[in-house]
Amino acid sequence: MEKLGAVKGLVPTADALRFLTALMDARKEEVRSRVELAKIEAARATAISQIRARADLYRQVFDRIFDERREFIEKHFEIIARGMASNDESLILNGLNGLGKIVATSPFANLASIAEVLEGDKEIEF
Structure with missing residues (x-):
């Protein structure tokens, strides 16, 4: 208050x-802004974490889908190889037919149902 009295002659009290009221209001606004920024940062961090988790889930699902296709393709090539080794035409044809069916179908043919499962709340086990 002494310092306020010292400037009394220089600056009108009103x-x-x-000025002090405006300064206090500015300080309150700064604190509100910092709180709001902290909330926004927390929401951003949460969103990024959720996006990363979802991306990892998608990667795991698609890795598994393509692993299964690879396994089926390898099995059919084994059948074809056995048929060729034993000169068994029906075994070769069965292997080729199975291989053709796998290759002809897209792993994304049932993408809508895959997306439904991925976007659902159910836990997915691998």
């Missing part, structure tokens, strides 16, 4: 009070 102006000094308005």
